[in-house]
Amino acid sequence: MKKLWRCHVCNDVHLGNKGPEVCPTCGARNAFVLSDRAEALEIIGEDHPVIGTPQEVVAAWRQFADQSPTVRLTEKDEEVELLSQGVLENRNTKGQRYCPCRITSGDLRKDLGLICPCNFTRQRTYREIGECWCGLFIKRDGT
Amino acid sequence: MSENRLIWFHGRECPHCRQLRPVVERLEKDNGLTITQLEVWHDEENAELMRSYAQAITPACGGELGVPAFYNEVTGKAICGGRITAEQLLEWAKG
Structure with a gap:
């Protein structure tokens, strides 16, 4: 099963077998740490825009x-x-x-x-x- | 339950289905055929019927169920895809 990863520098969230080597948001290298669903959902937030039109x-x-x-x-x-x-x-x-x-x-x-x-x-x-x-x-x- | 129908499974927002409509209607008129049109995205009963014919329709669609798909309840033959011609439809309808 794919795992959740979090960039410890900017809280970028990634779902995959491993975290990206370079964070696509802040550019930090080797910055992803294993995360979990609750943490990832908290980071994403309730007010994240929907694609609705x-x-x-x-x-x-x-x-x-x-x-x-x-x-x-x-x-x-x-x-x-x-x-x-x-x-x-x-x-x-x-x-x-x-x-x-x-x-x-x-x-x-x-x-x-x-x-x-x-x-x-x-x-x-x-x-x-x-x-x-x-x-x-x-x-x-x-x- | 099989009723020996010629069935066209289509989707209301499928562009290929929209393009095929006049072809199907002309085929019915010119050949005295009745093709039962069943919409599958807005009618779960129709979708369920289509799934029940998956064994024949899936390979015709290239590996996954899709629309437009035509299923002949008499012969069990299915054809599927956006580039179906009037000739292919007639052949399918006549078994």
Whole structure:
């Protein structure tokens, strides 16, 4: 099971098999110490902003795609809007921003893999035609 | 319970499902077919039915359940994905 880690310099929180060598927030090296759920939740706080509007969902997708050398967001704005509404519907009714083009199994551990963006690079559509299942993320030319 | 239907499992916010709608409607009209449309994200009963056909639908979708997916209750054959053509649909419907 992945563990929680806390940067002892700036309280950056990380979930993973080990803490990052360099803290992505403050730059401290070898600064992560084993943490736990209660401590991590306390650091995150109750007032942490939610991604709760279609605009905020799309902004998160754009941030993800803009930093990626391999994928971009589709230019079909209407589809982006429809999908952003879908993931928010799913958050409201199923608890997470699940992909509106897949379907949950009811097994939470398994369904966490359906949160958008999912790990679409393993999907058949991405391998064969360079698109995630929904056509939201497209492989960049020449990659 | 099997009712020998041709079923289209779709999602209300799935772009490929939206694009396929006129293709499905034309197919029904031109061939005298009835395809039962079941939305799976806003109707848990439909989702449960789709899961009950997972053995056939999952491989057709490339390893995970997804929409748009078509299931023929007579033949047990499923096709799945955003690039389904009218020809593929007709072949699926006729078994």
